[in-house]
Amino acid sequence: GEDVEQSLFLSVREGDSSVINCTYTDSSSTYLYWYKQEPGAGLQLLTYIFSNMDMKQDQRLTVLLNKKDKHLSLRIADTQTGDSAIYFCAESESSGSARQLTFGSGTQLTVLP
Amino acid sequence: NAGVTQTPKFQVLKTGQSMTLQCAQDMNHEYMSWYRQDPGMGLRLIHYSVGAGITDQGEVPNGYNVSRSTTEDFPLRLLSAAPSQTSVYFCASKTGNTFNEQFFGPGTRLTVL
Numbered sequence: 620g621e622d623v624e625q626s627l628f629l630s631v632r633e634g635d636s637s638v639i640n641c642t643y644t645d646s647s648s649t650y651l652y653w654y655k656q657e658p659g660a661g662l663q664l665l666t667y668i669f670s671n672m673d674m675k676q677d678q679r680l681t682v683l684l685n686k687k688d689k690h691l692s693l694r695i696a697d698t699q700t701g702d703s704a705i706y707f708c709a710e711s712e713s714s715g716s717a718r719q720l721t722f723g724s725g726t727q728l729t730v731l732p
Numbered sequence: 733n734a735g736v737t738q739t740p741k742f743q744v745l746k747t748g749q750s751m752t753l754q755c756a757q758d759m760n761h762e763y764m765s766w767y768r769q770d771p772g773m774g775l776r777l778i779h780y781s782v783g784a785g786i787t788d789q790g791e792v793p794n795g796y797n798v799s800r801s802t803t804e805d806f807p808l809r810l811l812s813a814a815p816s817q818t819s820v821y822f823c824a825s826k827t828g829n830t831f832n833e834q835f836f837g838p839g840t841r842l843t844v845l
Contacts, residue, residue: 627772652833661736661822661836662775707774720834722767722774 623723625708630729637695639726641708644689648710651684653693656705656725665706666693695728703730733758738823738837745813745844753808753840755823761835762828764806765790766798768819769839775822781806782828813844 622644631637643651649670654662668675668682668691675682681694695702708723739754757764765780777790781800795817797809806825810817820841824834 623774659838661824661838662834663836664833667833720777722776724772724774 623708623710623721625706625723625726627724628727628729630731631698632731633698633700635698637693637698637702637728637730639693639695639706639708639728641691641693641723642689643691643708643710643721643723645710645712645721646689647712648689650711651682651691652709652711652720653680653682654707654709654722656707658704662707698728698730700730700732703728735759736823736825736835736837738821738840740840741838742841743843745810745842747814747844749813750809750811751813753810753821753823753842755806755808755837756804757806757823757825757835758804759825759827759835760803761825762803763826764800765824765826765834766796766806766808767822767824768792768817769822770819778808778821810842813842815844818842818844 625641652667653665655665656662666680668684679696683692705725705727707725711720736757762783766778767775769775776792778796779798781787784803787798820839822839823837826834
């Protein structure tokens with residue numbers, strides 16, 4: 620079945636760049652997502668990329684997709700203390716079914732002052 | 733719009749007790765889902781619904797029931813709570829189109845003693 624893997628923890632200094640990595644196994648993944656979960660809250664969609672793209676940039680966020688290696692990364696430039704959260708990688712196929720969104724275990728990002 | 737709302741925010745149950753976690757959305761979304769979040773395991777899909785009157789099982793359905801009598805509401809029932817059901821539960825909804833952005837509620841933290 621589908622599997623999405625992430626490292627559990629990442630610590631960076633305020634102002635540095637953060638890179639959160641994710642690998643997935645499903646070669647039919649069409650959409651790949653990054654969700655952010657702040658303490659005590661639900662998940663919010665941060666950004667996404669279609670599988671026919673290599674890169675997507677949105678202000679401080681850069682998403683890189685290596686489809687051959689099934690590797691997705693999220694780079695946060697100029698990381699701030701407000702970026703401290705859990706970041707989930709997720710993938711889905713194209714049919715849009717609620718069943719077909721698979722999440723990774725989440726990476727806890729801690730931003731040190 | 734209130735988005736996706738969940739009640740209660742916290743609940744403590746004794747083994748064998750039953751309860752219903754409430755979820756409602758005011759966005760007229762067709763798809764609704766229940767996930768549980770456990771440390772190091774990401775989000776796992778319990779049950780989902782693609783419209784009123786239609787429900788289906790996700791990855792971890794045992795011990796849980798759902799129903800969808802209206803578009804707005806999607807309650808999750810624990811018939812006989814077990815300590816293994818201690819978790820944080822998230823309800824989510826999305827439209828029926830292909831892109832799979834899910835909107836999450838704030839979560840219910842459940843402890844079963």
